[in-house]
Amino acid sequence: MHPLFNYINNYATNLITEDDFKIIESYFVPKKIKKRQCLLEQGAICKQFAFIIKGAMRKYHTDQKGVEHIVNLYIENWWAGDRESFSFSTPSAYSVDAWEDCEVLLVTRESVAKLTSDFPAFNEMLLKLDERNNISTHRRITSAISGTAEQRYEDFVDCHPYFVNRFPQHIIASYLGISKDTLSRVRKKGLQK
Amino acid sequence: MHPLFNYINNYATNLITEDDFKIIESYFVPKKIKKRQCLLEQGAICKQFAFIIKGAMRKYHTDQKGVEHIVNLYIENWWAGDRESFSFSTPSAYSVDAWEDCEVLLVTRESVAKLTSDFPAFNEMLLKLDERNNISTHRRITSAISGTAEQRYEDFVDCHPYFVNRFPQHIIASYLGISKDTLSRVRKKGLQK
DNA sequence: CGATTTTTTGAATCATATCAACGTACGTGG
DNA sequence: CCACGTACGTTGATATGATTCAAAAAATCG
Numbered sequence A, B: 001m002h003p004l005f006n007y008i009n010n011y012a013t014n015l016i017t018e019d020d021f022k023i024i025e026s027y028f029v030p031k032k033i034k035k036r037q038c039l040l041e042q043g044a045i046c047k048q049f050a051f052i053i054k055g056a057m058r059k060y061h062t063d064q065k066g067v068e069h070i071v072n073l074y075i076e077n078w079w080a081g082d083r084e085s086f087s088f089s090t091p092s093a094y095s096v097d098a099w100e101d102c103e104v105l106l107v108t109r110e111s112v113a114k115l116t117s118d119f120p121a122f123n124e125m126l127l128k129l130d131e132r133n134n135i136s137t138h139r140r141i142t143s144a145i146s147g148t149a150e151q152r153y154e155d156f157v158d159c160h161p162y163f164v165n166r167f168p169q170h171i172i173a174s175y176l177g178i179s180k181d182t183l184s185r186v187r188k189k190g191l192q193k
Numbered sequence C: 001c002g003a004t005t006t007t008t009t010g011a012a013t014c015a016t017a018t019c020a021a022c023g024t025a026c027g028t029g030g
Numbered sequence D: 001c002c003a004c005g006t007a008c009g010t011t012g013a014t015a016t017g018a019t020t021c022a023a024a025a026a027a028t029c030g
Helices: A003-011 A018-026 A083-088 A109-118 A120-146 A149-159 A169-176 A180-192 B003-011 B018-026 B083-088 B109-118 B120-146 B149-159 B169-176 B180-191
Strands: A029-033 A038-040 A048-054 A057-062 A068-074 A095-098 A102-108 B029-033 B038-040 B048-054 B057-062 B068-074 B095-098 B102-108
Touching: A003 A018, A003 A048, A003 A120, A029 A048, A068 A169, A068 B120, A083 B120, A102 A109, A109 A120, A120 A149, A120 B068, A120 B083, A120 B120, A120 B169, A149 A169, A149 A180, A169 A180, A169 B120, B003 B018, B003 B048, B003 B120, B029 B048, B068 B169, B102 B109, B109 B120, B120 B149, B149 B169, B149 B180, B169 B180
Parallel strands: none
Antiparallel strands: A029 A102, A038 A095, A048 A102, A057 A068, A057 A095, B029 B102, B038 B095, B048 B102, B057 B068, B057 B095
């Protein structure tokens, strides 16, 4: 079955049929994104969200000094994009690019609005997605403000084991807000236990 | 007009009438919470969310060493509670208590479900609230992983000026994940500019 | 295989935490 | 109105965890 079909029905209580899904699917535009290619560039407006069928992506902010800070990591069955820019059509503070070659489905804000009103299941999915997102970012903040580098890495491994072997350490370090050198030492220390 | 009435219509596009609001209001239970009194205790299940009419509250996590980490601050026209525990009836990792004497309106999960299905405006409000929350926590994470203590305090003042004179510095320091001593020094430095 | 990316490691440095002491402000009860 | 306690803020000295930088080692990829 199509990953997006499963994804929607996974979240919804009023399941969609395969016929429904054909209509839903027609609102999405398939695209291949090569490694390092951008879906969104900092300063631009996020015109579409991407549902990842295959591959891995990252969202990052480049500061005044040119340093990239990884804000989110994404793999299959995740949505990639900048919500603020997408919803309000404001210039994004983030870039999104492919870390691996990707296959994604793109959807515009207008399509989302249409799908939301036509398909209760789609609406429900978005709701739960938002809820889940809220909860997980909340946890991430708790970890970020209260933990040491070591604790934060442990929390990360607990919450996102599927990222650990999918992204290199320096990317994960940036995601955690610590340096790659520190992460290397933290991991070494962890292994000795 | 009632603050909650304004709040809902502020977010909704299909406004509610005053008659609608009388029904909506009937689902809420008014309560006064004295300073330092808990709405939710860590380990308990969050049975209700509080809409704050008057006063200020905080949410915090107490770690193994007994140190409190402030996770959220709330004032008038904010919702206080732990979403994860509220939605999934799991023990909460957080406590919520009153920092000032408060007047709140309590609502249960069942009432929220009923209100959501009966009043599209209420549903819409919750959606936008979630969206707004997602965006602001996202910004907070960006600030937390990429900035120095000084930058993080500046971001905080930018985003939440109304908190600055409402909560003491040691509370704000904890919210930012820095020590009260460091915050004191950061502020001193800031004044000299 | 060579080229590139990623990881490791040590040494020096820096930012922040910690601790303790003191100063200040505020509110309450006498 | 004063005296006291409590909470809050500031400050210096010191400790510590994390960063930075540079270099080398290891892994990955075409």
